[in-house]
Amino acid sequence: MRRRVFMGFAVLCFLVCVSGSGICKPDKEKESLYKYLKTFSEALHYIEKNYVKDVSYKKLIYDAIKGMTSSLDPHSVFLTPDMYKEMEIESTGEFGGVGMVVTMKDGVLTVVSPIEDTPAWRAGVKAGDKIIKINGVSTKGMTLMEAVKRLRGPKGTKVTITIVREGVSKPITITIVRDIIKIKSVTYKMLDNATGIGYIKIKQFQERTDKEVRKAFMSLYRQGMKALILDLRNNPGGLLQQAVRVSDEFLKGGKLIVYTKGKGSTENLKFYSHDEGTLPYVPMVILVNAGSASASEIVTGALKAHKRAVVIGDRTFGKGSVQTIFTLSDGSAIKLTTAYYYTPDHICIEGKGITPDILVPENLVVKQAHPVIREKQLVEMKEGKKLEEKEKKEEKRDYQLEFAEDFLKLWLRMGMGFNGTAKSASAH
Numbered sequence: 001m002r003r004r005v006f007m008g009f010a011v012l013c014f015l016v017c018v019s020g021s022g023i024c025k026p027d028k029e030k031e032s033l034y035k036y037l038k039t040f041s042e043a044l045h046y047i048e049k050n051y052v053k054d055v056s057y058k059k060l061i062y063d064a065i066k067g068m069t070s071s072l073d074p075h076s077v078f079l080t081p082d083m084y085k086e087m088e089i090e091s092t093g094e095f096g097g098v099g100m101v102v103t104m105k106d107g108v109l110t111v112v113s114p115i116e117d118t119p120a121w122r123a124g125v126k127a128g129d130k131i132i133k134i135n136g137v138s139t140k141g142m143t144l145m146e147a148v149k150r151l152r153g154p155k156g157t158k159v160t161i162t163i164v165r166e167g168v169s170k171p172i173t174i175t176i177v178r179d180i181i182k183i184k185s186v187t188y189k190m191l192d193n194a195t196g197i198g199y200i201k202i203k204q205f206q207e208r209t210d211k212e213v214r215k216a217f218m219s220l221y222r223q224g225m226k227a228l229i230l231d232l233r234n235n236p237g238g239l240l241q242q243a244v245r246v247s248d249e250f251l252k253g254g255k256l257i258v259y260t261k262g263k264g265s266t267e268n269l270k271f272y273s274h275d276e277g278t279l280p281y282v283p284m285v286i287l288v289n290a291g292s293a294s295a296s297e298i299v300t301g302a303l304k305a306h307k308r309a310v311v312i313g314d315r316t317f318g319k320g321s322v323q324t325i326f327t328l329s330d331g332s333a334i335k336l337t338t339a340y341y342y343t344p345d346h347i348c349i350e351g352k353g354i355t356p357d358i359l360v361p362e363n364l365v366v367k368q369a370h371p372v373i374r375e376k377q378l379v380e381m382k383e384g385k386k387l388e389e390k391e392k393k394e395e396k397r398d399y400q401l402e403f404a405e406d407f408l409k410l411w412l413r414m415g416m417g418f419n420g421t422a423k424s425a426s427a428h
Contacts, residue, residue, distance in 0.1 A: 320349025
């Protein structure tokens with residue numbers, strides 16, 4: 001009797017959901033659906049009646065939904081009420097943890113990007129690192145949300161991760177002290193007052209990023225900025241709306257910024273720029289690396305396609321899927337991949353990323369095979385300064401940024417556009 005009652009309840013719940021959403025299924029599809037709902041109900045009954053331990057219906061149903069969503073793709077997940085609330089907190093730009101964005105890539109927990117000036121960043125975690133253990137527990141078979149939950153924790157507590165890094169033969173163990181992660185979306189400065197090269201870094205796309213970018217740009221412009229470096233390296237993404245608005249700041253009206261393709265008509269969207277509010281034209285470089293993902297790839301793809309900026313650095317991460325949150329009646333939610341992002345030149349970002357116009361590897365280190373020791377260096381050695389220390393400083397140099405700065409200086413001297421024609425300062 002219990003099985004029949006539960007079976008009826010399961011089907012009733014489903015019919016209510018379907019009829020409430022206005023979906024009408026053909027009879028054959030209904031028959032197939034009822035068949036598998038019955039199978040699910042039977043499995044639930046046998047577990048409840050025969051499993052050696054008592055298990056609540058809540059756990060069984062939650063685990064079933066969790067398994068169902070995790071089998072779809074790495075970004076579709078089930079969120080318990082607590083997880084859903086925690087995810088909402090993240091978008092405010094302050095949360096507890098280690099400071100890195102992770103995803104499931106080819107079934108392996110992978111670092112999209114460490115967030116700058118956070119414990120993970122300072123501990124040496126890099127984009128592309130594969131996390132195989134968290135506090136000694138294997139991440140194999142672990143869902144993304146389970147992994148995130150293990151990485152999070154109160155300020156001052158420690159978490160130890162074991163990673164596999166490309167080019168390194170043995171796994172690396174790193175212990176990180178958790179902290180309150182406060183992310184300032186935008187930072188900026190003048191790199192070179194003499195040539196007027198400004199620098200804006202977007203660390204993550206949050207609710208007010210577009211306004212912060214405008215404020216930074218205009219501040220630099222008033223200081224005499226003649227060219228701009230927009231740094232999106234290790235930017236794991238954020239809000240789609242903000243990626244569109246930031247792109248819009250730099251483009252004339254009527255330009256396609258990004259479009260999405262999904263199953264339903266509501267997921268097939270196109271986003272265009274507007275003339276109103278477009279920032280003054282200055283030559284521009286965008287810096288990217290393997291940690292540039294999602295929203296940062298949208299901005300890069302749009303400005304590259306419309307030849308508004310030269311893209312320099314490494315190929316980006318390739319996270320080009322759209323996730324939509326659907327809240328459930330008990331406060332839980334499911335986050336589903338509902339579409340893919342496409343650049344204005346019809347490139348699907350997912351799995352491919354954005355290829356820079358000029359490839360400058362992040363780990364580029366220029367060294368002489370047999371460095372020449374000159375008189376000045378001999379004096380320094382006598383004063384206790386060692387060559388090894390100087391080499392370490394050389395390795396910390398940001399060659400991508402240096403290349404971008406030199407590129408813009410040459411561009412300004414030549415006064416040329418992308419196609420070799422002169423650009424006026426008033427154009428945009």
